[in-house]
Amino acid sequence: MSDRAMSAPDFDLAVIGSGPAGLAAAALAAGRGLSTVLLDEQPEAGGQIYRAITDTPVRDRRVLGPDYWHGAELLGPLRDSGAAHWPGSTVWSVARPREDRPGDRRLQIGLSRDGAARMLSVRHVLMATGALERPFPIPGWTLPGVLGAGAAQILLKTSGLVPSGRVVLAGTGPLLWLLAWQYLRAGAALDAILDTTPRANWRAALPLLPAFLRSPYLGKGAKLLLEVRRKVKVVDGVTELRAEGEGKLAAVVYRRGDGAEQRIAADTLLLHHGVVPNLNLANATGCAQQWDETQRCWRPTTDSWGATSVEGVSLAGDGAGIGGALAAEQAGRIAALDVLHRLGRIDRAARDRAAVPHREALERALRGRQFLDTLYRPADVFRAPADDTIVCRCEEITAGAVREAVRLGCSGPNQAKSFLRCGMGPCQGRLCGPTVTEVIAAERGVSPAEVGYYRLRPPVKPITLAELAALPKTEADIDAVLKH
Amino acid sequence: MSSQTPDTRKPDVIVIGSGLHGCSTALHLSMRGVKVLVLEKDHVARHASGVNAGGVRQLGRHVAEVPLTVASMALWHRIGELVDDDCGFESHGQLKVAESEAELAGLEARAAELRALGFGHEEVIGQAELRALVPAIADHCVGALISRGDGAAIPFRTTFAFRRKAIALGARFEEGAGVARVSRSGGVWSVETTAGDRHEAPVLVNCAGAWADRIAAQLGEPVPLEVIAPMLMITARVPPFIKPVVGAAGRTLSFKQFPNGTVLIGGGLLGHAVRDENRTELDFSQVSVNARTVWDLFPVMRGATIVRSWAGIEARMPDQIPVIGPSGTQPGVFHAFGFSAHGFQLGPIVGRITADLITAGATDLPIDAFRIGRFAA
Numbered sequence: 001m002s003d004r005a006m007s008a009p010d011f012d013l014a015v016i017g018s019g020p021a022g023l024a025a026a027a028l029a030a031g032r033g034l035s036t037v038l039l040d041e042q043p044e045a046g047g048q049i050y051r052a053i054t055d056t057p058v059r060d061r062r063v064l065g066p067d068y069w070h071g072a073e074l075l076g077p078l079r080d081s082g083a084a085h086w087p088g089s090t091v092w093s094v095a096r097p098r099e100d101r102p103g104d105r106r107l108q109i110g111l112s113r114d115g116a117a118r119m120l121s122v123r124h125v126l127m128a129t130g131a132l133e134r135p136f137p138i139p140g141w142t143l144p145g146v147l148g149a150g151a152a153q154i155l156l157k158t159s160g161l162v163p164s165g166r167v168v169l170a171g172t173g174p175l176l177w178l179l180a181w182q183y184l185r186a187g188a189a190l191d192a193i194l195d196t197t198p199r200a201n202w203r204a205a206l207p208l209l210p211a212f213l214r215s216p217y218l219g220k221g222a223k224l225l226l227e228v229r230r231k232v233k234v235v236d237g238v239t240e241l242r243a244e245g246e247g248k249l250a251a252v253v254y255r256r257g258d259g260a261e262q263r264i265a266a267d268t269l270l271l272h273h274g275v276v277p278n279l280n281l282a283n284a285t286g287c288a289q290q291w292d293e294t295q296r297c298w299r300p301t302t303d304s305w306g307a308t309s310v311e312g313v314s315l316a317g318d319g320a321g322i323g324g325a326l327a328a329e330q331a332g333r334i335a336a337l338d339v340l341h342r343l344g345r346i347d348r349a350a351r352d353r354a355a356v357p358h359r360e361a362l363e364r365a366l367r368g369r370q371f372l373d374t375l376y377r378p379a380d381v382f383r384a385p386a387d388d389t390i391v392c393r394c395e396e397i398t399a400g401a402v403r404e405a406v407r408l409g410c411s412g413p414n415q416a417k418s419f420l421r422c423g424m425g426p427c428q429g430r431l432c433g434p435t436v437t438e439v440i441a442a443e444r445g446v447s448p449a450e451v452g453y454y455r456l457r458p459p460v461k462p463i464t465l466a467e468l469a470a471l472p473k474t475e476a477d478i479d480a481v482l483k484h
Numbered sequence: 485m486s487s488q489t490p491d492t493r494k495p496d497v498i499v500i501g502s503g504l505h506g507c508s509t510a511l512h513l514s515m516r517g518v519k520v521l522v523l524e525k526d527h528v529a530r531h532a533s534g535v536n537a538g539g540v541r542q543l544g545r546h547v548a549e550v551p552l553t554v555a556s557m558a559l560w561h562r563i564g565e566l567v568d569d570d571c572g573f574e575s576h577g578q579l580k581v582a583e584s585e586a587e588l589a590g591l592e593a594r595a596a597e598l599r600a601l602g603f604g605h606e607e608v609i610g611q612a613e614l615r616a617l618v619p620a621i622a623d624h625c626v627g628a629l630i631s632r633g634d635g636a637a638i639p640f641r642t643t644f645a646f647r648r649k650a651i652a653l654g655a656r657f658e659e660g661a662g663v664a665r666v667s668r669s670g671g672v673w674s675v676e677t678t679a680g681d682r683h684e685a686p687v688l689v690n691c692a693g694a695w696a697d698r699i700a701a702q703l704g705e706p707v708p709l710e711v712i713a714p715m716l717m718i719t720a721r722v723p724p725f726i727k728p729v730v731g732a733a734g735r736t737l738s739f740k741q742f743p744n745g746t747v748l749i750g751g752g753l754l755g756h757a758v759r760d761e762n763r764t765e766l767d768f769s770q771v772s773v774n775a776r777t778v779w780d781l782f783p784v785m786r787g788a789t790i791v792r793s794w795a796g797i798e799a800r801m802p803d804q805i806p807v808i809g810p811s812g813t814q815p816g817v818f819h820a821f822g823f824s825a826h827g828f829q830l831g832p833i834v835g836r837i838t839a840d841l842i843t844a845g846a847t848d849l850p851i852d853a854f855r856i857g858r859f860a861a
Contacts (some may be wrong), residue, residue: 082802093766093768095766095768096765108768110768119768147828152715259831288761294681369637395744407646408644409528409644409647409648411527411659412527415527415528415640418529418535418639418640418641419640419641419644421744425720425790425791425794426720426791428791428792457766457792457794458766458768458793458795459790459791459792459793460791462720462789462791463789463790464786464788464789464790465719465775465778465779465785465786465787465788465789465790466779466786466787467767467771468771468772468775468790469775469776469778469779469786470772471769471772471775
C-alpha cells in the first residue's frame with residue numbers, strides 16, 4: 001500500500017464543473033463544513049451558460065439578458081463558502097484506486113493544471129459536467145464557416161464577437177432563438193433563420209401545453225420569439241439542409257417538404273438542434289446510463305439525490321438530463337445535501353428537511369420542460385442523416401459507412417468504433433456518439449436503448465505524454481514493470 | 485434459417501468463444517466442410533481479440549512457440565487469400581531495442597539460441613542500422629534485435645474478417661449466448677446457453693479466453709488461469725515518423741504508429757480486470773511508467789497528446805504459454821486458450837492446428853509443450 005493511500009484525502013468533496021449546478025453545490029457543501037474543491041477547465045467560473053460571467057466584455061446587460069446575469073449571483077456565495085476554487089483544471093479521470101480499503105472509501109481524480117498532471121484524492125465526487133450541443137450532421141457541416149450556435153454564443157460571451165458577413169441560423173430549440181435575439185441586441189444582422197422544427201411536433205406537444213403555460217419560460221420565450229420574427233426572415237418547416245462551398249462556406253441550401261430547393265449565399269451558418277448531457281466523464285467512470293426517449297439522448301442513471309451507480313459519485317444539473325440552468329442550480333444543492341449526509345455531517349431527516357425548498361424550486365424550474373422537449377425534438381432525418389454525410393469528424397466516417405458496418409454485423413456503437421474507428425479521435429465521441437447511436441438503431445430497426453453507447457475511456461480530455469510521464473510514481477511502481 | 489429442418493443445422497463442432505482463435509478455428513473447420521456453431525457470450529471480438537495492440541510478432545517468443553509463430557507468419561503474409569481482407573496487415577519488422585551493451589549481449593545470446601534451433605528470423609543489428617530504421621530513437625540506444633518479417637494488423641477488423649469468411653463457408657455464430665452448462669451423453673456434447681438454448685455436437689472446442697478456465701473446470705480439468713488486463717494508450721495524430729514496431733530489451737514497451745498517424749503505446753503493463761462485469765480499471769501510475777519509457781526512448785514524442793487509454797481482459801497461464809490441444813480427460817474436446825497477452829499473431833495457425841486435430845487426429849506442428857495436462861497435479 002502506498003503512502004498516498006494511507007494519508008488523509010486531499011478534500012472531502014470535489015465538484016467538477018462550475019456551471020450553475022457546480023457553483024451552487026460547492027457553495028452549499030463548503031458552507032456547511034465540507035472541505036470542498038471546485039474544479040473547472042475554464043479560466044473563470046460560470047460554466048457554459050454563465051461563461052465569462054466575471055469578465056465578459058459585453059457590458060451592456062440588455063445584450064446577454066437577465067437570465068445570463070443571474071449567474072453573477074452564484075459567485076458571492078461560493079467566495080463566502082470557503083470552497084477552494086481551481087479554475088483551469090482539466091479533469092481527465094475519476095476512479096477508485098485498487099488499494100482501497102473497506103471503511104476508507106475514496107476516489108482518485110486525475111487532473112491537469114498549469115501544464116502539470118496530478119492525482120487528487122477525495123471522499124466524494126459531484127460531477128456537474130453540464131450539456132453539450134447535440135451533433136447536427138448535415139452535408140458540408142465540416143466546412144469552415146459552419147459552427148454550432150452554442151459555440152458561437154461562447155464567442156459572444158467571452159469576446160463580444162458577433163459574426164460578420166451573411167449569417168444564417170438553422171435548426172430548432174430555445175437556444176437558437178436566444179442567440180438570434182442576443183445577436184440582434186448586439187447590433188448584428190441576420191440573413192435568415194431556417195426552422196427545422198417538424199410540423200408534427202406541434203401536435204405531439206399540444207397536450208403538454210397547460211404545464212408550459214405555467215412555466216417561467218413562457219413569458220420570456222414568447223416575447224423573444226416575437227421580437228426575432230419581427231426582425232429576421234424566418235423559414236419554417238425546413239426538411240432538408242446542406243452547406244456548400246469550396247474550402248469554406250459559400251451557401252446554405254434547403255428544401256421545405258416537396259418544394260423546390262432554395263439557396264442562400266452565406267458566410268456563416270450556425271446550427272443547433274438542442275443539447276444533450278455531457279456524460280463522458282460519468283461514462284468513463286463506470287456510471288450506469290440509460291436512454292431517455294423524451295429527450296432522445298443517453299443520460300447517466302441517478303436517484304432523486306443525484307447519486308449514480310458508482311459509490312461516492314453524484315451528478316447534478318444538465319449532465320444528468322437536460323433541465324436548464326435554474327433546475328441545475330437546485331439539483332446541485334440537493335445533491336450537495338445528500339453528500340453531507342453520506343459523509344456523516346447531517347442525518348437523513350436533516351437532509352430531507354433542508355432539501356424541501358430546493359425541491360419546490362426545482363419543480364417550478366422544470367415545469368413546461370416536457371413541452372419544450374417534445375416541441376423541439378429534432379427530426380429523424382437530422383439525427384440520422386443520409387449516407388454521404390460525415391458523422392465522425394475526427395476520423396471522417398460517413399453515415400453510409402456506419403450503415404455498411406451494421407450490415408456486416410456491427411450491432412452497436414462499440415463494434416462500429418472498433419470496426420471504423422468512429423469515436424476514436426480526440427473528441428472521444430462528443431461529436432458523433434448520439435448520431436452513431438441513432439444511425440445504428442434506425443438501420444437495425446430497434447431502439448437506441450438496445451444498441452447502447454460508446455464505452456468511454458480515460459483520459460476523457462487529452463493530456464500530453466509529458467504530463468503523464470511526470471505523474472508521481474513510487475519506486476515500487478517502476479520496479480514492478482522492469483523485466484529484470 | 486426457419487426454412488431449414490433442425491437436422492441439417494445440427495453442428496459437427498461447437499466452438500465456445502468468438503475471439504480470433506474461435507473464429508480461426510471456425511474458419512479452418514468450415515474450409516474442410518465441417519459444420520460449426522460458434523457460441524459467444526458477448527459479441528465477436530468483444531475482449532482481447534478486439535482491443536489488443538495488433539502486433540504480428542515472431543520476435544522474442546518462448547522457444548516452444550517458435551515453430552507455430554513461424555508457420556502463422558507465413559499465413560499472415562498471405563492473409564488476404566485466407567479471409568478475403570488484408571486485415572490492415574503491414575510488415576515493417578519489429579525490433580527490441582538495447583539501451584546498454586549488457587542488454588545487447590543478452591539479445592545476441594537470444595539470436596544465437598534461435599540459430600542453434602534452426603531459426604534465423606531474429607537478428608541483432610548495431611546502432612547505425614537501428615538509427616537508419618528508427619531515426620527517432622534516443623541517442624543512448626546501442627542496437628536491437630530485429631525480426632524483419634514481423635508487423636502489425638488491426639485486431640477487430642482481423643477477427644471480423646475471420647468470422648465473415650467462416651460464415652460465408654457455412655459456419656453459424658450465436659452472439660449473446662454464454663455457456664451455462666456443458667454435459668455429455670451418448671457420445672454427444674450438450675451445451676446449455678445463458679440464452680436458454682441447448683446445442684449438441686460430438687466435438688467441443690474451448691476458445692473462451694479469459695473465461696476458458698470455467699469451461700475447463702466443468703470438464704474436470706481445472707487450470708491455473710490468471711485474468712489480466714493489459715493496458716494500452718493512443719495519441720492524437722502526429723506526422724508519420726516510424727514504420728517498425730518497437731519494444732525494449734529491459735523495459736515493458738510496445739510502440740507503433742498507425743498509417744493514420746496515431747501512435748499506440750502499450751506492452752503489457754497491467755490494469756485491473758473485473759471479469760464478471762466485463763470491465764477493466766486502469767492504473768495510471770502504471771500508465772505513467774509506460775509514458776516515461778516513451779519519454780526516454782522517443783524524445784520526439786514528449787509533446788504528443790494522449791487521447792485515450794484502455795485495457796482488455798485476457799488469460800495468462802503461469803508459464804506464459806497457451807493451452808493448445810486435446811482435453812486430458814474428455815473425448816471430443818479440444819482447447820485453445822491462455823495465450824498470455826501474445827496470442828494475436830498465432831490466431832491463423834492455431835485455428836488450423838485445432839482443425840487438424842479434429843479432422844485428422846494429428847497436426848504437423850509440435851504442440852506437446854501446450855498440453856493441458858501440464859497443470860495436472
